[in-house]
Amino acid sequence: MSEWQSPIAPGISWYQATAGERPTYPALDGSRAADVAIVGGGFTGLQAAFNLARRGISVILLEGARVGDGASGRNGGQMGTGQRAWPEELEQAIGFERSKALFDMAEEAKRYLLDFASEHDIDIDYMPGQMNVAHKPGHEKEYRANAEIAAERYGYPHLSYMDREETAERTGSSHYYCGVRDTGTGHIHPLKLLIGLAWAARSAGADIHEMTKVTSIRRASGKTRLETAQGTVSAERVLLATNGYIGELEPVTASHIMPIGSFIAATEPLDAHPGVLPGGEAVADSRFVVRYFRKSRDNRLLFGGREVYSSSSPQDTANFIRRQIAETYPELKDIGITHAWGGYVGITMPRQPFVRDVMPGVTSIGGYSGHGLMLSNFCGKLYADRITGSASPLAELEALDVPSFPGGLRLRKPLLFLALTWYALRDRL
Numbered sequence: 020m021s022e023w024q025s026p027i028a029p030g031i032s033w034y035q036a037t038a039g040e041r042p043t044y045p046a047l048d049g050s051r052a053a054d055v056a057i058v059g060g061g062f063t064g065l066q067a068a069f070n071l072a073r074r075g076i077s078v079i080l081l082e083g084a085r086v087g088d089g090a091s092g093r094n095g096g097q098m099g100t101g102q103r104a105w106p107e108e109l110e111q112a113i114g115f116e117r118s119k120a121l122f123d124m125a126e127e128a129k130r131y132l133l134d135f136a137s138e139h140d141i142d143i144d145y146m147p148g149q150m151n152v153a154h155k156p157g158h159e160k161e162y163r164a165n166a167e168i169a170a171e172r173y174g175y176p177h178l179s180y181m182d183r184e185e186t187a188e189r190t191g192s193s194h195y196y197c198g199v200r201d202t203g204t205g206h207i208h209p210l211k212l213l214i215g216l217a218w219a220a221r222s223a224g225a226d227i228h229e230m231t232k233v234t235s236i237r238r239a240s241g242k243t244r245l246e247t248a249q250g251t252v253s254a255e256r257v258l259l260a261t262n263g264y265i266g267e268l269e270p271v272t273a274s275h276i277m278p279i280g281s282f283i284a285a286t287e288p289l290d291a292h293p294g295v296l297p298g299g300e301a302v303a304d305s306r307f308v309v310r311y312f313r314k315s316r317d318n319r320l321l322f323g324g325r326e327v328y329s330s331s332s333p334q335d336t337a338n339f340i341r342r343q344i345a346e347t348y349p350e351l352k353d354i355g356i357t358h359a360w361g362g363y364v365g366i367t368m369p370r371q372p373f374v375r376d377v378m379p380g381v382t383s384i385g386g387y388s389g390h391g392l393m394l395s396n397f398c399g400k401l402y403a404d405r406i407t408g409s410a411s412p413l414a415e416l417e418a419l420d421v422p423s424f425p426g427g428l429r430l431r432k433p434l435l436f437l438a439l440t441w442y443a444l445r446d447r448l
């Protein structure tokens with residue numbers, strides 16, 4: 020199974036090669052009914068399935084490829100802290116109280132993910148520490164303030180400012196100007212978590228079907244019907260957990276969540292380069308087209324960066340990422356690259372999650388904009404909480420102002436491409 024190629028994203032990942040056994044789930048065979056039907060077998064969908072099934076709700080999950088073939092099994096593995104935007108930035112848009120509520124929610128999401136893995140005995144290769152670093156000069160004040168604000172206003176004492184010297188020491192690179200180190204978070208092997216989660220959902224009674232693509236959604240007699248080539252599923256409630264892979268299945272979601280390709284390469288083990296990330300922290304930089312990297316448990320560099328619209332071959336990805344690695348670590352310019360892969364990040368206009376009822380009984384959740392590892396797991400759980408009548412802070416996310424992308428279905432991709440090209444250019448100036 021280590022040779023399995025996701026049909027919806029390019030390249031075979033290092034995660035795939037090291038995740039161990041990856042159980043398969045049968046395709047749908049005939050028509051069914053359930054209380055809740057879920058489209059999409061990433062973290063959002065599977066957490067919802069797990070949390071519903073364990074409370075006795077009948078749930079069917081339909082996944083067009085294999086569970087984890089989307090972003091959830093192929094991402095950078097960085098958990099982060101808070102939301103995608105820094106809390107002080109969010110404060111400008113939505114005020115302190117709401118920004119604090121969203122920060123606290125993300126902390127709960129972090130705890131939830133780690134507790135879930137430990138309760139289910141899933142070894143997720145957790146490694147502590149993350150650093151946000153500035154790729155341009157002039158950000159010292161802002162980064163210093165970020166650490167202070169987190170401690171004083173958000174009750175988060177785990178951030179510390181790093182000057183240029185400390186940043187160079189901790190990253191092992193002189194490429195960055197300053198940074199903030201976060202000792203309250205870490206990074207993981209996402210596919211191991213995904214495999215364990217799918218297994219937990221199945222064991223709790225969720226009915227999971229892979230290689231079963233939903234081709235249309237319609238309402239009939241107060242129920243929602245999901246059509247697939249293998250049969251129809253009808254349900255009281257539907258969760259669209261399709262994120263950047265929505266395609267044209269449902270137009271409201273498609274107009275709010277845009278897929279952007281992001282690519283990662285894994286190097287040979289760095290045994291001859293002990294100076295690279297000596298403390299084992301993960302790194303995300305300040306570029307608009309973010310570069311993110313970390314070491315794996317077996318001492319490779321997993322380096323991610325390129326964002327494009329079309330898929331590219333693993334060889335192109337390896338060559339492109341190698342150039343980015345060499346800019347950060349010149350001594351690694353000839354390092355062997357053993358795996359190169361990509362996936363689609365679902366982004367929204369304001370880079371905040373999209374949570375909305377898009378049709379009667381049909382909720383869409385996604386668009387975590389590159390910050391979904393913790394949030395997708397938690398939002399799946401929150402959806403289940405809502406369905407079962409427990410208190411759920413999902414409304415905090417639902418209340419965010421997330422407009423659709425301009426340009427309609429035909430023009431929005433070229434428009435976003437132009438915008439991103441512009442920002443990528445600015446990253447270089």
Ligand SMILES: Cc1cc2nc3c(=O)[nH]c(=O)nc-3n(C[C@H](O)[C@H](O)[C@H](O)COP(=O)(O)OP(=O)(O)OC[C@H]3O[C@@H](n4cnc5c(N)ncnc54)[C@H](O)[C@@H]3O)c2cc1C
Nearest residue numbers: 059061062063083089090091094095097233362390391392
């Ligand atoms: C390369 C990469 C690096 C990333 N790095 C990080 C990181 O370091 N930290 C972080 O926090 N986040 C990161 N992310 C984002 C994170 O992975 C996502 O936010 C998160 O996994 C989203 O989970 P999801 O379940 O909502 O969607 P996905 O995991 O994308 O799952 C959606 C699923 O829906 C299925 N689907 C779609 N349409 C249909 C249909 N019609 N019928 C049936 N099934 C369908 C797809 O096949 C797919 O499996 C990264 C993403 C990528 C791609």
